Amino acid sequence: MELRVLRYFLAVAETGSVTAASRRVHIAQPSLSRQLSALEKDLGVPLFTRRPGALTLNAAGRRFLPIAEDLLRRAEQAAETMAAAGRGAEAAFTVVAAPATVACLLAPFMASGGAAGPTLHDTIQAEPSKVFDILMHSDADLGVSTTPPPLPLESAFLGLVPVLAQVPADHPWGGRCEVTLAELVTEPLILMTRSNAARTVVDEAVSRAGLTPAGVTETGSSAFAQALAARGRGVCLVTDDSRFGLTELIVRTPDGPLTVPLYAGWDAVHYARTALHELVDGLRDHCTRRTETLIGP
Incomplete structure (x- = not known):
């Protein structure tokens, strides 16, 4: 044929x-x-x-x-x-992921990864629930989402991404490095929409603790959530690194720091499977280093 x-x-x-x-x-x-x-x-x-x-x-x-x-x-x-390979270049892959995952993992990984090893060519942004479906019906090579990929995809756990409370430097919490969930709900909160994984874990943690937020503002953009926090509209809860001079705080709950899990999935018979494994290992190491920097080993 x-x-x-x-x-x-x-x-x-x-x-x-x-x-x-x-x-x-x-x-x-x-x-x-x-x-x-x-x-x-x-x-x-x-x-x-x-x-x-x-x-x-x-x-x-x-x-x-x-x-x-x-x-x-x-x-x-x-x-x-x-x-x-003939030009001496490393394999470059396209990854499907949620915008928050691109912001907190893929973009920083690409910026800090240097020239060695498999790298990223592009990203396709999608809601977490649609990542692996898009992967299986597109030219993308890898999917990264907050839920495990379905069979027959090969999969790997990448790590836990902290959900960060972010406030202006002049906020009363500006000099702190963490805040409890009970303290958090006393402030107006700026949350992502309900399709966002960080929003899901925040809602679940608040519900388990039997707490009620003082007020909630929703937005579909993590950058805009941070902008609102910078203007003093409330405490934003995102997985992104801070912008606009905001201070990052780990959110402590009775079950430990508030985090979102990340999983990678790819075609088990992908033509560049070995290089994909190297990329996944690199993403896992980057995720682990970032989490340890924020909340410790």
Whole structure:
């Protein structure tokens, strides 16, 4: 099964006709028809319902479509990896993660990682609940989320990310390094929306302790939450490193510091699986160092 024939199949599936597909892939129409028929013969099933002037995918064709797309995607990734190797460059990967994870882990990792070892090429930002679904249906190489990845993905626990209470330096807590949950709820709180993992652990901890916040302001942006805190609107609770001169405080609960777990997931048969393992190890080490700096080993 040749890759070019898979490209012809995708062109016909997308355009709905051999004539239009032949123009797209720059091949004579009779030749494309012959190779499409040869593909169906090799697979042992017809892939299209044929009508005058139109072809539409049948049930077998619809099942084969994501397989063909995946094979071509892997071939392109392999070509890019080997081209990079030929230039002496390390593997570079695309990671799917929530915006907060990009801010507190991936971006700082990229900034501090130097030139050695596997690195990040780009990020795709998504809600935590959608990270691994997007991973399995995109060109991304790795997913990082606050919930474990589903099978058949390979997985690893990266560590715990502290949820930080952040206040202006002139706040009464400005000279402290931690605050209790009971103290926290006496202040107006600036929280992320409920799809954010930090918001989830805050809500759960407050509920378990039987406490009620004095007031809550919600926002979908951690940077804007920090901006509101800098303006004195309340105490923001985020996983990001501080901005705008804010002071960071660990939040102590009866169960220990308030943290969010992070997990990585990837295709167990990824073409660059060894390099992905190296990247995951690097992310785990970075996460561990950051957490130990903030709350100790």
